[in-house]
Amino acid sequence: ALGMARNAIGQDDWQLAREQLEQLDPISTEGQALLGRIYVHLGDFDGVEKWIARAADSGDQYADTWLVRGAYFAHQDQHADAVGCFSKALLIDQTDHVVYSLYSQSLKQLSFQSEAKEASRRAELLKETHSIGAKMAASEVRTDDDVSNLIDLLEELRRGDEALAWRRITNADESDHGSKSADSKSEQATRTFILCGVDVNELDGKGDSQRSEPDADRNGNVEAVEPPIPGQQSE
Numbered sequence: 001a002l003g004m005a006r007n008a009i010g011q012d013d014w015q016l017a018r019e020q021l022e023q024l025d026p027i028s029t030e031g032q033a034l035l036g037r038i039y040v041h042l043g044d045f046d047g048v049e050k051w052i053a054r055a056a057d058s059g060d061q062y063a064d065t066w067l068v069r070g071a072y073f074a075h076q077d078q079h080a081d082a083v084g085c086f087s088k089a090l091l092i093d094q095t096d097h098v099v100y101s102l103y104s105q106s107l108k109q110l111s112f113q114s115e116a117k118e119a120s121r122r123a124e125l126l127k128e129t130h131s132i133g134a135k136m137a138a139s140e141v142r143t144d145d146d147v148s149n150l151i152d153l154l155e156e157l158r159r160g161d162e163a164l165a166w167r168r169i170t171n172a173d174e175s176d177h178g179s180k181s182a183d184s185k186s187e188q189a190t191r192t193f194i195l196c197g198v199d200v201n202e203l204d205g206k207g208d209s210q211r212s213e214p215d216a217d218r219n220g221n222v223e224a225v226e227p228p229i230p231g232q233q234s235e
Contacts, residue, residue, distance in 0.1 A: 001020055001021070001023075001024055001031070002021075002028065002030065002031050002034065004020055005017040005020045005021050005031070005034060005038075006034070008020065009038075014038055014041050014042055015042070017034075017038055018035065018038045018039075018042065021034065021035040021038070022035065029055075029058050029059045029062070030059070030062060032051070032055045032058070032059060033055075033059045033062040033064035033065040033068070034064055035051065036048065036051045036055065036064060036065065036067070036068035037064040037067055037068060039051055039068070040067060040068055040071040041098075045072075045075050048068060048071065048072050048075070049072070051068060052068075052069075052072055052230045057229055060088075061092070062092070063088075063089040063090075063092040063093040063096060063099070064089075065089075066085045066086065066088040066089035066092065066227075067085075067086070067089045067096070067098070067099050067102070069085040069227070069229065069230055070082045070083070070084075070085030070086040070089065070099075070102060070103075070106070070227075071102060072230050073085060073230065074102060074105065074106050077109075079106040079107075079109040079110050080106075080110060080203040081227055081228055082102070082106040083103065083106045083107060083110065083198065083200065083203055084200055084203060084226075084227025084228070085227045086099050086102055086103040086106065087103070087195050087198065087200050087227070088227060090103065090194050090195060091191065091194060091195075094157075094159075094189055094194045095126060095129075095159075096126070097122075097123040097124075097126035097127045097130065098123075100119050100120070100122045100123035100126060101119075101120065101123040103119045103196075104116045104117075104119035104120040104123065107119060107196075107198065110203065112198060114197075115196045115197055115198050118196040118197070119196045122157070122196065125153055125156060125157055126157070128149075128153055129150060129153045129154065129157070132146050132149060132150045132153070133150070136150075144170075147166060147169075147170050150166060151163045151166050151167060154166065157189070158188055158189035158190075158193055159188075159189065160188050161188070200227075
């Protein structure tokens, strides 16, 4: 059923996917996370609130879970908490243009203007990669321009391994592989890059939830503040 729901989403039939998942009893944690994403996509915040009530404290390993939590906080105008959740989603899956778009909107509300602009740009780049991928999947013939554009986009997004794989698929010159491989390794996305330069710890105090100061280890490194879980914030 989960596969059927994903297939429905692939056909842009989000309502069908919703119905398929809502019929599941029991539903897996992964299915629950996807159902929450569907509620967000459909703009059904009554559904989101019900999802929060029953599933907010599970599924941390899924980007969809953090997307829903972030969307919930953003809907409540708690944008610092939303950014914290969206950042967790992006660190799990840096290819999600929807999360980047929502991330950008919340950053803008917090007056992180340059970071918001970069997140919005990142969302557009990802949309373009998805568009090219869909075009190539629908055709038996890959044009050189499409592949070249995809490689350029992947490199700009610092997805060097994927860019290198496409170069190899297109039978790039062997001597070129070595230099491109080295380049791709040096251009892998870091946490700072993925989050568009945002230090989530800087958001402390801009949100509506009460958080304790992060602890530093013996080397002075500070761990990232964990975003709150909806419904479990300190009073």
